[in-house]
Amino acid sequence: MSYSMSQLTSLGTEQLNAIEERVAHCLRLAEKKFQRKIPSPQLKFDLRGAAAGQFRGSKDQAVLRFNSQLFSLYFDDNLEHTVPHEVAHYVVFRLFIRGKIRSRIRPHGNEWKAVMHLFGVPAEVRHQYDVSQIPVR
DSSP states (O other), X not given: OOOOGGGOTTSOHHHHHHHHHHHHHHHHHHHHHHTSOOOOOEEEOOOOTTOSEEEEEOSSOEEEEEOHHHHHHSHXXXXXXXXXXXXXXXXXXXXXXXXXXXXXXXXXXXXXXXXXXXXXXXXXXXXXXXXXXXOOO
């Protein structure tokens, strides 16, 4: 996994390592279940505003974006819930969507819910963090 040091101002090395390990753990679970190699996505910590995480994928690239401000305020909860949430989007993309012109798979549909279940994490769509102190675009 790769990330730019300029993006990491509010997260320490231990936290970054924990995020990377959580991503890798989720990918190992998915690889075992689906019997397919799933390459590691790029990690970015450049997300701003009220969103804690985001998956961006195209035919040639996959990026998990995280909000370093929200992670620094609510690290443990983000590690437990947001990281697997975004990895689940990536897994669904790799297994069911990538390379297709159109897909009927919904972002938080049955496939995503099944991957979240595999990860042992509730399939929740929104966080409940207080974002009143976070600058919103």
